[in-house]
Amino acid sequence: MSFSVTILGNSSAKPTPKAHPSAQVVNLNEQYYLVDAGEGVQQQLIRRGINPLRLRAVFISHLHGDHCFGLFPLIATLGLEGKRTPLDIYAPAPMGEILDYHRKYFWDDLPYEVKWHEVRTTEHYIVMENNTLEVWAVPLRHRVPTAGYLFKEKEPGLNVDKFKIERYGLSIAQIVAAKRGEDITLDNGEVIPNSMLTYKPYNARSYAYLSDTNYSAKAAERVHGVDLLYHETTYSDKEAQWAKGRGHSTTLQAARVAQLAEAKRLIIGHFSSRYKDHNALAEECRTIFPNTDIAIEGEIFYIEEQR
Amino acid sequence: MSFSVTILGNSSAKPTPKAHPSAQVVNLNEQYYLVDAGEGVQQQLIRRGINPLRLRAVFISHLHGDHCFGLFPLIATLGLEGKRTPLDIYAPAPMGEILDYHRKYFWDDLPYEVKWHEVRTTEHYIVMENNTLEVWAVPLRHRVPTAGYLFKEKEPGLNVDKFKIERYGLSIAQIVAAKRGEDITLDNGEVIPNSMLTYKPYNARSYAYLSDTNYSAKAAERVHGVDLLYHETTYSDKEAQWAKGRGHSTTLQAARVAQLAEAKRLIIGHFSSRYKDHNALAEECRTIFPNTDIAIEGEIFYIEEQR
16 A cells, blocks of 8 residues: 655745745545645645545644645635535644634635544544544644644555465455454364464554654654654754744754654654755754655655565 | 736636736835735745735735635734734725634734725725825625725826926926926016926826626726726636626626726736636637737736826
């Protein structure tokens, strides 16, 4: 199954001629989830070849404009595009009120349902779950209630070893039973333990989105072992004092979180408009966490299947 | 004095990878006025080299998202950019309520005042005036209360003919009096009529913005003689029936308005995303009004001084 993250925006609140505010799309097996929705997100989706109608749900980290002002035009356009199925929006309060007044002033004729699900920003818990995915809220430390999100793929089903199927002449019924994890009793009465017949095709994968936040060791624990970690780095280490007061992180703090979480790979973004050279920021991170990359807009970060 | 219009967005509601929703900047003598504010307008301003802090006022035609969703992020960012002087916003009701709830949910710490001035969409009247400019509301025919805007430069002051100053040996006081339009009495008692001493440097210029609207002969009358006319052409003439139902205009209707208004030049925009070839739309207009141009994003339309 494919598991990837497409970067739609990597800048903080102040716009620049090219960079857009925070927005990403998580794609798990062609199911698309929007994570934050800064201004211009609907255009960014189209530019990256992602049909906004395919979005399964939207996850908003907090109610600052640079993380959600793109949501309201997107909702309006989805109506024009013919959306008729509900859109699930996971966000902290009072997003419900904000959606209500948009309904009142702008969406009186919206042809589909917008369902808000309140995200509690002080608890680490599952906010959404389906057959393939769990999405966990990760409490963050920002100026307003803020949640990061941990996308955890569910354990893939067992595969049955082709050679064992031949050797034991397993029937379809027996193969299905083995996939369920059962031991198999052959016609001669011999019992084959499930572990001898099946194997896990690959390990369940995970992605964590941590923005906006001060340094949080607790958040690092909660995403421990994550395959791919996005952590905001609004500021260089030189601006540590300023970052602290603004509820943001520096390059070195992001790198420490990645190190503490034993993440396999780190992506950094939410850059202050003062930085023209994002490579310099990545280099700061790499002094602590070498496997660091920049969240370049349009870039797709793949999480490969591994056994 | 410079008088120009910079196109920031030329598309209707549905976004395309490149086009932005309605937004323009009118520049009269380096005083900047934003006309409509579709999503992404703050980024479009920066891309076109216009500092958002220089905006004197904002004029919103109506409260559909594709004409105002960019205003709210712009207001938020202006605070971050250090704006401290009030921002005047001219728009139909209930923009005041909409600004209030943004204040409540997003701008609790906005460091400057946002002043809403209600625009009555059924009257043709001056909504704003200063030393160089009058801005008139022009009632339009759309699905919601909508006003177009007519930017009328005030008559420039009189110039005194250099040669006459020499011939009559006019004093500074006499020159100033002549600029005021007074006749001048020379020391020998001779009275020189003002008309013999002065001339108008150029004719006052005007720009009209008409979007969104059904065909309106009344609007054409109200902008009669305009130098530059922007008129929406959401649809081709082939879609006349659909356009009527949606409260929009076709190419030929826009051209007829330009013809009836005896405009000197027509710009068309607010194109439906279904049209890839805007030249074909302009060609339809030119069958009735030859001096038609496309509102290409980033293009600056200058209104030259003429005598």
